Amino acid sequence: MLVLSRKKQQSIRIGNDIELTVVAIEGDQVKLGVKAPKNIEIHRGEVYEAIQMANNEAVHVPVDVIKLMKNNPL
């Protein structure tokens, strides 16, 4: 992993059209500004990981869905 040191208001550029700027540093929290084209998807890391986990859980249900539905006709 590339590691770069940045100060407040300094930025890094990724490719031609993505810019990450350190907007503020308050204690152990860093505020980042992301400038990117509208077609780029941006998520907090832990939110994306939580969705991955939720999807995994939904696929691997330890329940016989077909049998459960037979007993619970809707």
Added chain:
Amino acid sequence: MKIKTKYLNEVVIEEEKIIHFEQGIPGFQEEKNFALLDLPNNDLLQILQSIETKEIAFIVTNPHIFYPAYEFTLEDYVVDALHIEKEKDIAILTIMTIHEPFAKSTINLKAPIIINTRNKKGKQFILNDETFKMKAAISNSFNHKGGEAEC
């Protein structure tokens, strides 16, 4: 074409009905093609089955059955990725995590599945909105219907 499915053994699907997820689904990025299958004797739930991998199938449902007021703004990157031109082409599904008893099952309102029904492109859209839960209860809406799912 014939595909092997997690819940229904082998089924025949029409190729033009395959939904393409160009980036897969988070956690299953390598699965690009899915079929939407009906669950026998059930009008409420459907199965989003991977074409390539038998074991990968999601139970999905229309979120508005459980949360009639559910609405959100679709970000431009989704509109672009799915080449959405008209609002009426959009179908929204939500992934259900089944629990036993069924009334304890939850739906993921934080990350709905968006499908452009015209070109069959799909994507799971992660909302940047804190109001929607990843594990929203379905049971309240059942109680209003007379609690038929309680057992």
